[in-house]
Amino acid sequence: MKDLGPLKYFLGIEVARSSAGLFLCQRKYTLDVISETGLLGAKPSGFPIEQNHKVGLAKGEFLADPESYRRLVGRLIYLAVTRPDLAYSVHILSQFMQAPRVEHWEAALRVVRYLKGTAGRGILLSADYDLTLEGWCDSDWAACPITRRSLTVFCRGQI
Incomplete structure (x- = not known):
């Protein structure tokens, strides 16, 4: 066993320590997701999913390559570990893993565009919080x- 010092990075989660507590984020992982989808140059979205969306009622064409949708949603599920703001959107998108449609893919890309504007967000585990x-x-x-x-x-x- 070897002591590598204070934890800074583990399983894609960046850890920053201060007197305020621990800050957990996945900035590099987020940028990898954005890059993989080819949206580095895209305009950021202000919110991850539209209010009163009708994603569950989609009737469009099925995706020719559902594996890309499954991979993206799987990556978003892991990203939601430090991003509670994604929980609802990822929950909705994960319901269509078996047979995703074009509308589902577009909704997933909107989440990625939201990530582009919020890549550095994470969770602060406060040192003086009452739990x-x-x-x-x-x-x-x-x-x-x-x-x-x-x-x-x-x-x-x-x-």
Whole structure:
């Protein structure tokens, strides 16, 4: 066994330490995803998925190469480890891994364009936090066009 010093990079996750706590991000991994999709020169998107999207109701052509979609969504799933802002978009996109359509591919590329403008974002694990997990989202009664279920939630808990 060899001591390599303080952790700085592990499995694509960059770790920065300070008195405020630990900052985890995947900037290099994000740039690799953007580069792999060929969107380095694309205009960034302000948000990862459109509000009131109809991705679940897509009726377009099936992708000729579904493997590229699966690879991209798989990379986005791993990226969501340090990017909670991607959780909803990646959840929606991962529902169509079996038979992705052109609309699904375009929605995935929009997420990548969003990443282009937010490559350095991550999670700060604060040194002086009381470990209360909170989350919220506006209510959207029956917004899922497939199941007619609500897609939002509020939760609060003590860890």
